[in-house]
Amino acid sequence: MSGYDVAAVRARFAALQRGDLTFFDTPGGSQVPDSVRAAVATAMRDAAANLGGTFATSERVAQIVADARAAAGRFLNADRGAVVFGQNMTSLNFALSRALARDLKAGDEIVVTRLDHDASVSPWLEVAHDTGAVVRTAGIDEATGTLDLADLEAQLNDRTRVVAFTWAANSIGTLVDAAQVCALAHSHGALAWIDATHAAAHVPVDVEALGADVLTCSPYKFCGPHLGLAYGRPEVLEAWRPYKVRPAPDAPVGSRFETGTQPYEQLAGFTAAVDYWHEVDAAGAGHAHAMALGQRLLDGLRELDGARLIGRPTMEGRVPTFLVAFEDRDAATVADALVARGIAASASDSFYCLGLKDLYARRGALRLGVFHYTTADEIDAVLAGLTAALA
Known part of the structure; x- marks a missing residue:
């Protein structure tokens, strides 16, 4: 894409310089730029302490936490006090849904969708089991x-x-009109609860514009460390009683849901990831670059005999994540053939999206993810690998 220097972007990743793997498994987790790795290492060296002390290392921890909340506010366009950090998105979704469940009663209803990752479904099934919802x-x-x-x-x-x-x-790349769904939820007096784990790696997040009441995501999908991040509308979070230890602080409101000592080094890495994201315009020019390469991949997939795309047949209304099934090959066998060529891609019969499982062939499906650091040569390499595997 003219004006976007993918080589300069890739130069910021030691992992992309090794030459032993070409990464098409970004829907399962992105590579990490050197600045994020350095931030984690520095925090572990200079801020090995906990909050509350008046000594230097504790004060550095306090600054790491403050910087991470500010970075989360920038990334989500959210009140920094309304962000919640946790072990991962799944853990946060269980924790926040449990807090809401205190106020639910038998007969109350929760609506999920067939597109959802199970991390957006199982928490509500457990709530229903416990409350009669x-x-x-x-x-x-x-x-x-x-x-x-x-x-x-x-x-x-x-x-x-x-x-x-x-x-x-995360399986087939379909985008949902999140603002429209939020408006529908609100028109019936319901909370709009968004899983942005996959979307946040491809499109700008603005919780105010979306009308989100709760939004969850995971920085490891957008070049950060393994961590969970959530936003809750302050009025919503304030209305819930969190599961927490008694001495834990009650302000800012998001911190009420952060149990135990946080992984401060990961918070430092998160801030570095947000800085990187904005510096390279990953959700703007970087996403446009990935979408153009997605079209190149999509065009090539159409030429493959014995391959079937699951999901949207065009680049409209999707992110550059593709799911492919094969007429006479197990998807795992095709994935192994790509791995033998140094191409990282994975196969499954669900990718944790159980609502779509019946769309998969009995032989499973191969997932391919294009990202802002992917190159045209890599697209051509994966298409050559698929052609060879299906010959």
């Missing part, structure tokens, strides 16, 4: 893998308390 599932157009908004709206009623949905499907 009901979980409903909004359907999809199976031909395109897109959310059926009419069916979603038909699921909503005066008993709906939460609409929990995935903004971008």
Whole structure:
């Protein structure tokens, strides 16, 4: 893409200089720039302490936490006091849903969708098990893998308390009109609860513009460390009683849901990842670069005999994540053939998206993810590898 220097971007990643692997498994986790790795190492060297002390290392920890909250505010366009850090997105989703569950009663309803990663479904199934609430599932157009908004709206009623949905499907790349779903939820007095784990690696996040009540994501998907990040609208978080130890602080409101000592070195890495993200314009020019390469990959996939794309057949309404099934090959065998060529890609029969499992061939499917550091030569290499594997 003219004006976007992918070589300069790649130069910031030691992992991309090794030459032993070409990474197409970014939906399962991105590579980490050197600045993030350095920030983690520095924090472990200079801030091995806990909060509350008046000595230098403790004060450095306090600054790391403050910087991370500010970075989260920038990344999400959110009140920095309304962000919550945790072990990972799944753990945060269980914790926050449990806090909400204190106020639910039998017969209350939660709506999820068939596009969702199970981290956005199982927490609500457990809540329903414990409270007698009901979980409903909004359907999809199976031909395109897109959310059926009419069916979603038909699921909503005066008993709906939460609409929990995935903004971008980690398996097939489908984008959902998150602002429209949030508006639908609010029109029925329900909370809009967004899983942005996959979307945040590809599109700008603005919780205010979306109208999100809760939004969760994971920095390891956008060049950060393994960590969970959530936003909760302050009025919502303030209304919940968190599961926490008694001496833990109650302000800012997001910190009420952060149990135990936080991984401060990971918070330092998160701040570095957000800085990197904005410096290289990964969600702007970088995403446009990835989408252009996604079109190149999509064009090549159409030429492969015995391969079938699951999901949207064009680049419209998706991120550059593709799921491919094969007529007479196990997807795992194809993945192994790519790995033998130094191409990292993975196969599965669900990718934790159980609502779409019936769309997969019995032989499973191969997932390919294009990212802002992918090159045209790498697209051509994976297409050559697929051609050879299917010959």
